[in-house]
Amino acid sequence: MGTVRVTAAQAVVLYLGNQYSVSDGQRRRLVPGMLGIFGHGNVAGLGQALDEYSDSLTYYQGRNEQSMVHLAVGYAKAMRRTATLAVTASIGPGSTNMVTGAALATINRLPVLLFPSDTYATRRQGVVLQQLETPGAPEVTVNDAFRPVSRFFDRITRPEQLLTALPAAMRVLTNPAETGAVVISLPQDVQSMAFDFPEEFFAEKDWPIRRRTPNPDEVADVARLLAEARRPLVIAGGGVIYSGATAELEALAGEFGLPVVETFGGKGAVQAREWWQLGGLGLEGNPASNTLAAEADLVLHVGTRLTDFATGSQSLFANPHVRFASINVTEQDAVKQGATAIVADAKLAVRALADHARDAGAVARPEWAERARALAADWAPQRQQALSGSPRDPMTQGQLIGVLQEEARSGDTVVAAAGGPPGDLLKVWDATDGRHCHLEFGFSCMGYELPASIGVRLAHPDGEVLAFIGDGTFLMQPTELATAVQEGLKITVVISENHGFQVIRRLQMLASGNDFGNEFRRRAGEPGALAGGYVDLDLAAIARGLGATAFTAATPDEVRAALRKARDHAGPVVVVAETAPQENLPPGGVWWDVAPAEVSQDPAVQEKRRAYESAREAQRWYA
Incomplete structure (x- = not known):
């Protein structure tokens, strides 16, 4: 066997292009594409490699590094952990933006492959942009923040280290017991360094996803x-x-x-x-x-x-x-x-x-x-009442979910991850007969839903893919709508516009009896609290500005009509539906340990604390 002289970045691209997972006899590309945003840390490295070897690995252009990781995780979950996507980001804020996505992947046992760029390994340049200077540990960089939220972490300081790092990464990605975020930190200069790699390193390789047999x-x-x-x-x-x-x-x-x-x-x-x-x-x-x-x-x-x-x-x-x-x-x-x-x-x-x-x-x-x-x-009529209800203005979030449920067909997937939507879907969504419900609540990560829906769509070209989110979540990360437009991907984003983080307001009222800082209200009154009227936002205009088709809906019938139009539309659609603030589905009757303040001058808080201490007696330890 001979050798192939390529850069470290080129080696990454060529290697990933030939890795396959095998599960129950089905062989597929393990990492069929890479998402990326380029900066000085990776444009001459992975950026150049993805350009030169574009036939080996499809490149997807993202708008936010955290969102790109969420997209890759959504793809991995939709693929049932048999495939994932890679993500590259530049030095500093681009790379650390991916830490939250890495945490979500690791906590939820979902495979994702991250290539955060890093500062120069040679150090000849002196201090460079975004470099962390720690007097007692000069080898520490901001990428060390990935260590506690990764299932595998390696920093490549020589190109030949990829010969062991990349196979180790593939092993973790395909191990159901160990999988999560796999992070390979690539210093800017190392990405462009060349090495004579053995030809066989770039040969096709199968990675079995093993089923552990029971004892x-x-x-x-x-x-x-x-x-x-x-x-x-x-x-x-x-x-x-x-x-x-x-x-x-x-x-x-x-x-x-x-x-x-x-x-x-x-x-x-x-x-x-x-x-x-x-x-x-x-x-x-x-x-x-x-x-x-x-x-x-x-x-x-x-x-x-x-x-x-x-x-x-x-x-x-x-x-x-x-x-x-x-x-x-x-x-x-x-x-x-x-x-x-x-x-x-x-x-x-x-x-x-x-x-x-x-x-x-x-x-x-x-x-x-x-x-x-x-x-x-006993529960069935309560559920039905919550989903249908009586005519009201605005409609409740339960009524909105009721319309989504009525319109859902076999093969459709609804995606939710944070705030009120995932809890409501867990409670009332009928996920039988192929009406899939993709809930990623293990890390309760606001901003996951929209990019993850793109990942689901990349994994499954058929059926509707709906991101069901609140207005608070949408405002955090709407930008991947532009990615869906760019790629011509058909997703539908349904926004429950209830003017704030209403599920946290509900918790706040239960824990303290007071409403503070969770609704989207104007500053007003003395001493200038956020207690005025609701802020008037045009979420549909934001969606249109990012290239999506957008509808507003004020009634269940209007939501139904918008969803039917979206089903026939080829690209991304956003449906903004105003829903009643402070209106919740029936409770599940389960206590949650959120401790009110132990000391307070507020009688309401004192009462909440007494109730909490009484309820805490139901907690048990299991050995």
């Missing part, structure tokens, strides 16, 4: 718990979806009469519309799911991290005899709640559990099924 003893232990339980419950997380375990979970639930509830990441894990499909769990779940969780004597959590939203800050599982079991490819998540764990791929483990449970004598419990049916029947 029979672990499966047998969980099967015995299932056979003994009188009130078993399954919590389905995102791992069910990523592993393709929907059919296996549905078979398990149907045979053994197991009610199934879903986390944010697990929304849509069950596609069958059956009595045991209860919907969302936890703080933003529905009352039926949460009541069953409180009564369950066995909780089997599958493919979930079990954050405080799902557990009600460890107050939800109230049965004094409750036990926990789990299936998870990551041991750290599997043992949460002191669970009897099966550390394995969800698809293989659920299938094995069904066989072992049968042998262990597990059977459906008719009285538990009747309890689940009764609770679901």
Whole structure:
């Protein structure tokens, strides 16, 4: 074998162009493209390489570095972690803008490949633009901020280091137990340095996404718990979806009469519309799911991290005899709640559990099924009332969701990530029969939804892709609309314009009894608080200015008409729908540990603190 003399940046592009993932016999490009914004740190390096070798890696031009990472993560999630996109940014603010996106990816176990540019490795230039000067650690740069939010971090100071760094990066990207943000920091000068790379380094390579097989003893232990339980419950997380375990979970639930509830990441894990499909769990779940969780004597959590939203800050599982079991490819998540764990791929483990449970004598419990049916029947009219309601001006966010639900077809995907929309969708959205619900609430990252919708569209050319966001989120990062226009991508952004961060105002009222700084109001009065009228904003004009088609809608019928026009439109569409501030869906009946001030002169705050201390007594520790 001979050698190929290319720069470090050229080597990155050529290498990525020949990497493939293999999952269940399906082979696809692991990193088919790279997003980037160029500056002095990468324009002569990765910028030049992407230009010269454009046939190896498609380049996408972004508008905001954080948004580019969100776009790549949305693509990776839509591809069920079998492929992702790379992102490059220039030195300093461009690179550190990507830290938030890296955190979202790592926390939610989603693969993304980042190439933040870095200051000169040679140091001959002296201090350069955006260089951090730390007297006691001259090797530290701002890119070290990526370390705590990355699953893999490496800084390349010589081109030949790519020979080990890039394969290590591919391994982490394709490992379901380890995946997250993979960060390769590239100093500006190193990107343009040349090296004689072995030809075989650029040969096509397959990276298997392995399914970890379950240990029979672990499966047998969980099967015995299932056979003994009188009130078993399954919590389905995102791992069910990523592993393709929907059919296996549905078979398990149907045979053994197991009610199934879903986390944010697990929304849509069950596609069958059956009595045991209860919907969302936890703080933003529905009352039926949460009541069953409180009564369950066995909780089997599958493919979930079990954050405080799902557990009600460890107050939800109230049965004094409750036990926990789990299936998870990551041991750290599997043992949460002191669970009897099966550390394995969800698809293989659920299938094995069904066989072992049968042998262990597990059977459906008719009285538990009747309890689940009764609770679901109680919730159904409340849900319907919240989605339809009575004619009012302006409409509620629930009514807006009701129209989105009516118009949703099989193959459509609705995307939400922060504020009120993901909680409302978890509570009321029917994600069965292929009406996908892409919720990324693990990092509660405002600004994710719109760019992630572009990523979903790149992954899935068919069906509608709708970003459902509040006006606060839209104002944070609307700029990737221009990217959708540039690429001719069909997405629909539905903005619930309720004049502020209303979900945080709701929390604020619960925690302190006072409204402060969350609505979009003018400064007025003495001593000049933000307590005047609502700020008049033209969000549709912003959307049009970025190249999108925009509609405003004041009634459910107008929303319906706009969505139908959007379905027939070839490019990005924004629908701005005014909704009633301070109008919420029915609560899920779950407590959340947000502590009011322990000391305050305000009687309302004092009362909130007393109520909090009383409610905190419901928290439990599970060993």
